[in-house]
Amino acid sequence: MELIIEGVRQALALLLALDRELLAITWLSLKVSCSATLISLALGLPSGTLLALSDFPGRRLIISMVNTGMGLPPVVVGLFVTIFLWRNGPIGFLEILYTPTAMVLAQAVIATPIVTGITIASIQNLPAKLKLQILALGATRLQMVRILVREARLPLLAAVMAGFGGVISEVGASMMVGGNIKGQTRVLTTATVMETGKGNFEVAIALSLVLLGLAFGVNYLLTVIQQRERPR
Amino acid sequence: MTNSVPLLEMRDLIVRRGGSEVLRVPSFVLHENKTVALIGPNGSGKTSLLLALARLLDGASGLLYYRGDPVPDGRQVVDYRRKLAMVFQEPLLFDQTVEDNVAAGLKLRGMAAPEVHRRVAACMERFKIAHLAKRSARKLSGGEGQRTSLARAFAAQPEVILLDEPFTSLDPLARRSLIEDFGMSLHAAGGAAVIASHDREEVYRLADWVIALEAGAVIQSGRPDEIARQPANPYLDAFFGR
Amino acid sequence: MLIARMLIAVLMLAMSIGGGAAFAADGGGKTIILATTTSTQDSGLLDLLLPIFEKQSGYQVKTISVGSGQAMKMGERGEADVLLVHSPAAEQKFMAAGFGATRRLVMHNDFVIVGPAADPARIKGVGAIEAFRRIASSGALFASRGDNSGTHAKEQGLWKAAGLNPEGQQWYQQTGLGMGQTLNVAAEKKGYTLTDRATYLALRKSLGLDILSEGDGKLLNVYHVLELNSARWPKINRAGGKAFADFMVSQQAQQLIGSFGVSRYGSALFFPDAGKSPASLGL
Numbered sequence: 196m197e198l199i200i201e202g203v204r205q206a207l208a209l210l211l212a213l214d215r216e217l218l219a220i221t222w223l224s225l226k227v228s229c230s231a232t233l234i235s236l237a238l239g240l241p242s243g244t245l246l247a248l249s250d251f252p253g254r255r256l257i258i259s260m261v262n263t264g265m266g267l268p269p270v271v272v273g274l275f276v277t278i279f280l281w282r283n284g285p286i287g288f289l290e291i292l293y294t295p296t297a298m299v300l301a302q303a304v305i306a307t308p309i310v311t312g313i314t315i316a317s318i319q320n321l322p323a324k325l326k327l328q329i330l331a332l333g334a335t336r337l338q339m340v341r342i343l344v345r346e347a348r349l350p351l352l353a354a355v356m357a358g359f360g361g362v363i364s365e366v367g368a369s370m371m372v373g374g375n376i377k378g379q380t381r382v383l384t385t386a387t388v389m390e391t392g393k394g395n396f397e398v399a400i401a402l403s404l405v406l407l408g409l410a411f412g413v414n415y416l417l418t419v420i421q422q423r424e425r426p427r
Numbered sequence: 428m429t430n431s432v433p434l435l436e437m438r439d440l441i442v443r444r445g446g447s448e449v450l451r452v453p454s455f456v457l458h459e460n461k462t463v464a465l466i467g468p469n470g471s472g473k474t475s476l477l478l479a480l481a482r483l484l485d486g487a488s489g490l491l492y493y494r495g496d497p498v499p500d501g502r503q504v505v506d507y508r509r510k511l512a513m514v515f516q517e518p519l520l521f522d523q524t525v526e527d528n529v530a531a532g533l534k535l536r537g538m539a540a541p542e543v544h545r546r547v548a549a550c551m552e553r554f555k556i557a558h559l560a561k562r563s564a565r566k567l568s569g570g571e572g573q574r575t576s577l578a579r580a581f582a583a584q585p586e587v588i589l590l591d592e593p594f595t596s597l598d599p600l601a602r603r604s605l606i607e608d609f610g611m612s613l614h615a616a617g618g619a620a621v622i623a624s625h626d627r628e629e630v631y632r633l634a635d636w637v638i639a640l641e642a643g644a645v646i647q648s649g650r651p652d653e654i655a656r657q658p659a660n661p662y663l664d665a666f667f668g669r
Numbered sequence: 670m671l672i673a674r675m676l677i678a679v680l681m682l683a684m685s686i687g688g689g690a691a692f693a694a695d696g697g698g699k700t701i702i703l704a705t706t707t708s709t710q711d712s713g714l715l716d717l718l719l720p721i722f723e724k725q726s727g728y729q730v731k732t733i734s735v736g737s738g739q740a741m742k743m744g745e746r747g748e749a750d751v752l753l754v755h756s757p758a759a760e761q762k763f764m765a766a767g768f769g770a771t772r773r774l775v776m777h778n779d780f781v782i783v784g785p786a787a788d789p790a791r792i793k794g795v796g797a798i799e800a801f802r803r804i805a806s807s808g809a810l811f812a813s814r815g816d817n818s819g820t821h822a823k824e825q826g827l828w829k830a831a832g833l834n835p836e837g838q839q840w841y842q843q844t845g846l847g848m849g850q851t852l853n854v855a856a857e858k859k860g861y862t863l864t865d866r867a868t869y870l871a872l873r874k875s876l877g878l879d880i881l882s883e884g885d886g887k888l889l890n891v892y893h894v895l896e897l898n899s900a901r902w903p904k905i906n907r908a909g910g911k912a913f914a915d916f917m918v919s920q921q922a923q924q925l926i927g928s929f930g931v932s933r934y935g936s937a938l939f940f941p942d943a944g945k946s947p948a949s950l951g952l
Contacts, residue, residue: 281748282904292748293702293731324515327483331513332532333583335505346522374733377716392847393711394872 199400206401221405224382227295228363231302235310235358238303240351243314244340248326258315264308269301270367276301277371295380297372302362309361313354317347352421356414363410383409432495434459434619435480435587440489442475442643450475450643452489457587457619464634464651465623468662471640473623477589480621481511509536512580513589516596518572520564525556525575528564532583550578553612570601577605581612588613590622594629606632627666639663701909702731704741704749706819707847709892710734712867712938714929721925722916728909738817744768744895747902751910752895753917755819758826760893770896775917776926776939777891777950780823782882783852783869784809784861792861797885801831808840810860812851815843819890824863827887852876865890867930867938889950891942894918918943 209217246258279285280292280300291297321343329339344351366384373380375389383406390399435457442450450472457463465473478484482491482504491498498507512532520528529550533543551557554574559567567575573593580588593609594602610633613620624630630637630651637654639647639662647659655667709715710732719730733740733749737756743749745768753775754760764772782792782800790807792800804811813835814821828835835841842860844851848868855862856876869880882888894914899907916922923941930938942950 281746283747283902287904293733322517322519324517325519327478328513328515328519330483331481331508331511331589332535332579333505333509333511334535335502338535342521348522374731376731376733379731391850392707393849394853394875396875 202397202400203404205397206404209398209401210405217401217405219378220381220383220386220402221409223295223380224363224384224406225409227298227369227382228302228359230299231306231362232355232359234299234303235306236355239307239310239354239358240314240344243311243354244318244344246311247315247318248340248343261308261311261315265312267305267308268367269305269361269365270371272304273301273368273371276304276368280372292372293374293376293380295373298369298380298382301368301372302365305365305368306358306362310354310358313357314347314351317350317354318343320350321346349421352417356417359413359417360410363413364406433457433492434494436492436495437480438490438492440476440479440487442472442479442484442487444486448643450479450640452476452645455480455638457621459586459619460617461635462613462620462622462633463636463638464630465621465638465640466625466630466663466666467640470642472643473640474591475643476640477513477591477621477623480587481508481513481589483513509583510586511589512583512585512587514573514576514580514591514593516592518564518567518569518576520567520572520575520579522564524561524563525551525567525571526560528575529578529582531579536583546582546584547578550582553581553615554578554608568601570597570605573597573601574605574608577609577612581616584616584618586618588618588620590620592623592625595625602626603628609633627668698906699728699909700731701728701751701906701913702733702743702749703751703753703913704733704735704739704743705753706737706740706755707734707849708755708820708865708868709753711847711849712871712930714867714926714939717929718917718922718925721921722913726912726916728912730913736814736816736818737822741768744897747897747905750897750906751913752897753892754895755890755892756822757891757893759822760895763895768898768901770898771914772893772895773914773918774942774945774947774950775892775894776923776941776943777889778866778939779883780820780863780888780890781866781869781880782861782863782888783855783876783878784881785859785877786879787859788879788881790861793881795882797827797882797887798831800882801827801833804840804861805831805833805835805838808838810840810842810855810858811835812855812858812860812862813841813843814848814851815845818848820848820863820865823888823890827863830887852878870930870934870938891950892939 246254246261276297277292280289280297281287325346326339326343329342334342364384366388369382370385370388373382373385375381375385383402387399387402387406390402433456437452437455440450440452440455441448455476465476467473475484479487479489482498493507493510498504521531526547529547530543533546548557551560554577556571556574556578559571564572564575577593594606597605606629622629622633634651637649637651638645639654639659641660641662647654647663654663658664658667705715715732719732723730733743737754737759740749740752740754741759741763744752744763760772763769782797784792790804790809792803795803813824842854844854846854848864849872851862852864852869852872856878894917896910896914897905899905923943926939926941927937930936
């Protein structure tokens with residue numbers, strides 16, 4: 196028990212001193228996960244909307260694949276992305292293994308099905324006749340899609356939070372494709388695992404607190420925006 | 428007839444779903460300033476016919492003419508739809524203020540802001556919801572919601588209004604006053620309307636012509652009093668009530 | 670929605686700055702992938718040596734610290750440029766199979782067998798192989814790395830020399846984790862484990878385990894730096910690998926290795942051996 200208390204105490208000391216390495220690790224975590232989330236939004240929101248609204252053979256198959264993808268174990272994603280990015284692998288010529296770019300790629304693979312799946316559910320959750328009403332008011336297909344997305348903005352913000360939450364906290368893929376290299380690809384999660392492995396529990400606790408704070412902070416911000424949009 | 432070319436004409440409408448035929452209407456005509464009522468039990472095809480008139484129904488085949496010209500498919504159908512407006516049984520309002528909802532159709536047509544404002548104000552007056560302008564659509568009663576939906580439809584000054592049982596889910600008091608206001612607005616705007624209804628009072632108050640459907644087929648059509656005198660089936664008999 | 674859009678715009682700006690920096694950092698031919706073991710990483714030795722090497726040579730080193738087994742596998746696949754490992758038997762096989770170009774001795778330290786002060790298996794002061802025998806016969810808990818690392822290979826060699834196979838025994842627990850964590854498991858369960866001295870010294874305070882057997886020649890832990898055979902994998906950074914290997918055996922690096930840890934732990938964690946013959950170390 197004293198270990199935990201001592202650990203927390205030292206953690207706060209490190210945080211208050213604004214330790215340089217800690218700041219660098221935190222900033223990288225934020226950059227990588229935000230980039231990955233933005234990519235997953237750019238891919239997931241349009242695809243999710245398309246899948247929710249259109250009808251074509253194989254649609255149900257694709258949606259069940261998306262739903263399966265939502266539960267993809269990040270470490271499995273990490274393994275396959277690593278294999279692809281190996282020098283002698285199919286896209287090894289990109290030479291991005293062990294760089295933040297590879298981490299963004301892996302995290303985007305993890306987050307995109309999550310965003311897509313929640314988008315599909317959000318759009319499908321709108322009243323069934325709403326699409327007809329919008330078209331009947333004289334909307335073009337594009338206008339209709341824009342209005343439906345706007346109508347579903349609250350659950351879609353939840354999709355953003357889910358996507359971000361999924362990647363800021365994952366360690367398996369980041370470790371594998373990033374390599375936890377000091378000053379280059381070390382993020383909060385991989386650093387926590389490493390420090391724990393070395394037995395530096397105080398540092399590990401400090402990193403955990405920062406990670407929790409970061410996750411909470413971003414989600415708080417998004418929640419404020421979401422709840423602000425809620426009509427009074 | 429004053430005008431020989433009908434506002435809307437549909438010929439040989441056949442709707443198929445899952446391989447079988449669910450609606451067949453050989454001929455449907457709507458003239459300017461006239462209101463046609465569609466009556467019949469649930470599932471008889473009233474909603475399908477309305478959607479087909481708006482070109483919003485999948486699996487529908489047939490010829491549709493607007494003022495004698497064929498209505499196109501594809502992207503130009505939007506131009507045709509902008510001459511219509513449709514109101515459903517639920518208000519289906521957007522998650523915005525009443526004001527923004529009423530303006531929706533106008534904004535879709537790219538109208539300038541001052542003109543939008545003017546028309547929206549006029550419509551809200553007419554449907555007695557001006558005092559609710561800034562209220563969120565989520566906070567409206569059933570009657571207020573439907574008034575907003577109607578105001579939204581009228582704001583776009585459509586030539587045809589299609590209504591699918593718009594007053595059914597309202598309480599009797601709300602219903603009566605809204606039918607009044609709707610009738611007056613329709614008359615003032617000089618528009619044509621097709622309204623699906625379950626209510627005799629609505630039909631008597633609003634309709635010039637009645638089309639009765641049963642199981643996807645037209646079984647009778649004529650003026651309300653004609654059908655009331657000689658109803659073709661028990662439903663119509665009960666509808667016009669003796 | 671406007672606020673959300675503004676936020677996104679700001680973030681995208683930050684990302685593109687970050688992304689640009691990330692790409693700029695990729696040296697291409699100036700990058701070396703060093704596959705090494707967790708003990709060299711965790712001891713902090715590389716944190717001392719690498720910045721000096723990077724500054725002098727202009728190369729950027731990406732250190733991937735995994736077990737020796739995985740490091741060599743990466744070498745076999747051409748996914749690394751140079752290896753720094755401590756698993757001599759496996760390294761010899763590696764060289765024999767033609768995967769490596771050169772193999773040079775860098776340094777050594779030793780392994781120690783640690784356990785609870787109570788020492789239920791009575792191994793204090795005893796030689797390595799005999800200690801393993803006593804642990805097995807007493808059924809005392811033993812935490813193994815179980816991950817094909819250099820430490821794991823050494824441990825397996827000792828079991829073999831003792832004529833024992835602990836696989837599947839209840840007291841033999843394979844963690845699959847790094848040295849620090851395996852030590853924690855041993856400490857938690859009041860069991861024995863084989864560890865390199867450096868990691869043990871770094872964690873001694875929080876562990877509550879004592880060194881019970883040390884000094885046996887069989888417990889020598891030798892590190893080599895291996896350059897890879899570029900004929901097999903043309904994509905590897907041959908010049909970079911050579912530069913790193915040359916650095917590790919250079920007088921400058923050897924001196925740094927020899928003085929590393931003295932001020933902190935009272936004794937050096939590693940002993941420089943570049944240029945010595947293997948025989949002089951008893952190998």
